[in-house]
Amino acid sequence: MxxxxxxxxxxxxxxxxxxxxxxxxxxxxxxxxxxxxxxxxxxxxxxxxxxxxxxxxxxxxxxxxxxxxxxxxxxxxxxxxxxxxxxxxxxxxxxxxxxxxxxxxxxxxxxxxxxxxxxxxxxxxxVPVGEGAMAALLGVDRDRAETIAGAAVDSILAERGPPLVCTVANDNDPGQVVISGHRAAIERAVALAKEMGAKRALLLPVSAPFHCPxxxxxxxxxxxxxxxxxxxxxxxxxxxxxxxxxxxxxxxxxxxxxxxxxxxxxxxxxxxxxxxxxxxxxxxxxxxxxxxxxxxxxxxxxxxxxxxxxxxxxxxxxx
Known part of the structure; x- marks a missing residue:
């Protein structure tokens, strides 16, 4: 087939x-x-x-x-x-x-x-240009990516609130997951990703945060x-x-x-x-x-x- x-x-x-x-x-x-x-x-x-x-x-x-x-x-x-x-x-x-x-x-x-x-x-x-972002997390599965995204949101909420969006957008393969949401939360997730198990994390050159709320x-x-x-x-x-x-x-x-x-x-x-x-x-x-x-x-x-x-x-x- x-x-x-x-x-x-x-x-x-x-x-x-x-x-x-x-x-x-x-x-x-x-x-x-x-x-x-x-x-x-x-x-x-x-x-x-x-x-x-x-x-x-x-x-x-x-x-x-x-x-x-x-x-x-x-x-x-x-x-x-x-x-x-x-x-x-x-x-x-x-x-x-x-x-x-x-x-x-x-x-x-x-x-x-x-x-x-x-x-x-x-x-x-x-979403106004500049307010959203997406990032690729390499070397992690969807469960780990969701943990990283949640940690990014929690850390920003603890600092200043209100809650921001940072969620899995694309579950592409066992070692490549894309996250999407507010730029501040995505940038925080990228900063946290390596210490939380990702091999690499990088912002993607996109103009809007696709596949998120x-x-x-x-x-x-x-x-x-x-x-x-x-x-x-x-x-x-x-x-x-x-x-x-x-x-x-x-x-x-x-x-x-x-x-x-x-x-x-x-x-x-x-x-x-x-x-x-x-x-x-x-x-x-x-x-x-x-x-x-x-x-x-x-x-x-x-x-x-x-x-x-x-x-x-x-x-x-x-x-």
Whole structure:
């Protein structure tokens, strides 16, 4: 059994999508369709930058999605592959869930692009710039990360109060957990992390504290948008971030997409759940981030990343 998976924010880079677009008319059509849906030449920004503009959440989210879908479309149209025939499940990391659902037919491409533009805008607007932060804790599991986050909040509360938010945002693999919340609490957690068992802790270059309770206004915005959006049942089930279970009911998908704005991305648990469901191969489209996480979580799973035209062609030959 096989799962197709799709990366989240942080996978963007100037030049993304250029090679795929040069190699495939199907990929070019994806970028053109996204540009038209957004009323923006996003494909030019992806190709030429500047990097700081591409990194803006409202641009990065649809760009990462477009790049991954273009890669998949090259496989499907040029390689004669149907997702439903070659994948048993889909999954995505954070915004990658929208990409996964687009790939599986729940959303069409223009709808996905517009939802991700709104999601990026709503997440950026939820917390004033500079008030939130995120940090990666390396060499710790989720339980240890929660202990570090709690210690940071308690130490600040003891000094001056009121309580600040510092919570696990992404449980990526057995040795990589991301925390999110108020900047002061995240910086305190980074300072405490090494003496509390982390090998390393570092602030992440993000513009907002994703996947924590501070994103509640963004969750409200997405709930309203998704209520106005038609969802089709996916061609194959989605392993969702918030519960790490496979779902296919459109109503359940809508609830999960709202919950993931403030909830934990349970990627490690999702990988283990896919393995327990019989998945033996995980294929990442449009990035090289998730496959290594899969291997660190479940070494027995085959995991590959597909980014370049050569990788698309090589994978097609194995199907």
């Amino acid at each position: 096989r799962a197709f998976v799709f990366p989240g924010q942080g996978s963007q880079a100037v030049g993304m999508g250029v090679a795929i677009a040069d190699a495939s008319a199907a990929a070019r059509e994806v970028f053109q369709e996204v540009d038209e849906a957004l009323g923006q030449n996003l494909s030019r920004l992806m190709a030429d930058g500047p990097a700081d503009e591409l990194t803006l959440t409202q641009n990065a989210q649809p760009a990462i999605m477009a790049n991954a879908i273009a890669t998949l479309r090259m496989l499907e149209k040029d390689g004669g592959v149907r997702l439903a025939a070659k994948a048993d499940y889909v999954a995505g990391h954070s915004l990658g869930e929208y990409t996964a659902l687009c790939a599986a037919g729940t959303f069409d491409l223009p709808t996905t692009a517009r939802l991700l533009r709104l999601r990026g805008q709503a997440m950026q607007a939820a 501070l994103m509640i206004d963004a969750a409200t915005a997405m709930e309203a948008a998704l209520l106005d959006t038609d969802l089709s049942a996916p061609l194959v089930p989605l392993f969702c971030n918030v519960d790490a279970v496979a779902i296919a009911d459109p109503g359940a998908i809508r609830v999960a997409l709202v919950a993931q704005v403030t909830g934990i991305v349970r990627w490690r648990e999702s990988v283990l759940a896919m393995q327990a469901a019989g998945v033996t191969q995980v294929v990442e489209f449009g990035g090289k981030v998730l496959a290594p996480m899969v291997k660190r979580t479940a070494p027995d799973l085959a995991a590959i990343s597909i980014v370049s035209p050569a990788e698309v062609e090589a994978f097609a030959k194995t199907l």
